Amino acid sequence: MAQTDYKKITRNGLWHNNPALIQLLGLCPLLAVSSTFINALGLGIATTLVMIGSNVTVSFVRNQIKQELRIPVFVLIIASFVTVVELLMHAYWHDLYKILGIFIPLIVTNCVIIARVEAFAAKNDVKASFVDGLTMGLGFTAVLLLLGSMREIIGQGTLFSHAHLMFGDTFRDIQLTLIHDYSGFLLAVLPPGAFIGLGLIIALKNVIEARRINRLAAIEKINVVDTAS
């Protein structure tokens, strides 16, 4: 087996094959929960945990499962990880659980998880699958956080509101009021704001990517006729 390239896996998860920006998977929870930074962080952590757990488990048992059985087994594994994470959040992060509510059990329908399990964990060793789950989860979380911050700042003029729900009362004061006497911008708080925000982030990503490729092309003095869209 070839040497596993962890750098490549990491770059894929965070940038080149980012689940939210390139694969465009799991948009339902992404768009619904990203109204504030803290909500985004909560869902991001929960999703990452489930991705690591199911990736590692599937990779561990991948040689015991016949081809035709793999989908039901994957679904079983993912569903139990989601239930475990949901119960743990309900028990130890009760207030955050109440805010995220239905979107925690809905992680089970997040296609990015079964996509990684099927496309990566079922074919790679445990360590590589762990790295893949972690970086894909972090890539997803990063986009969630970016979108959450954008929507919270534009929509409410604050950042890190409700932090005490996640970290306890000592963190109640880290809320930043960036715009004082701000009456709020409803569009950013409501679902259309999430679509517009995500669209802008994807556009930004494509611009950066296009510039990078142009620069590389200039260095190597190769004319890139057309970049893959």
Add this chain to the structure above:
Amino acid sequence: MLRAGKTLGVFAVITTAIVAITYAITESQIIENERQALLKSLHELIPENRHDNDLYTDTKTLDIAALNFRGKPVTVYRARTNNQATAAIFSVTAPDGYTGAINLLIAINADDTLAGVRVVSHKETPGLGDAIETEKSDWIRIFDGQSLSNPLPERWKVKKDGGDFDQLTGATITPRAIVKMIKKTLQYFQANHDLVFAKDDNPPTQIQQIQSGAGE
């Protein structure tokens, strides 16, 4: 084929076991969390120095046609000091908010004045109707100390409808639903003191849930 069934069976047993174990570990903590969350919202309305009984278990389930929501009976939490009734907290639902039902806690003192009202959960428009939350505005506190004699029952409306209560900027339907529900609850309470505070058939182990908004 048989082997496939076996594999699937083994995985089903293992994953179910993991979920069952986690459930067993977290169950008591989750029940305690629910209890704490409920007590916290009850104590916001009736502070601890106004009762010496256990609000969480001194409850009564009343089947009141005027207050039931979709046939679900109303839960009342009773506050007492030295076995004297001091206040009752009704967990009711205003069915006619702008975007759905609004779950309320309405606390009424034994002298028929309102100790306070809080919104437990709702789906009103963010930025407009959600000013009914104490985190967003103080609007809900305009009911503190009010009763059916102040203002009189015919004035229990929002100003737009010729009543005494302010509506919210950009939202009239939400406050209208809440005012209507409070009025109905006050009327019921005024007529049924004895029934509300009667000590009886109360199953103390039953866990009352006031949250019913999440999930669709």
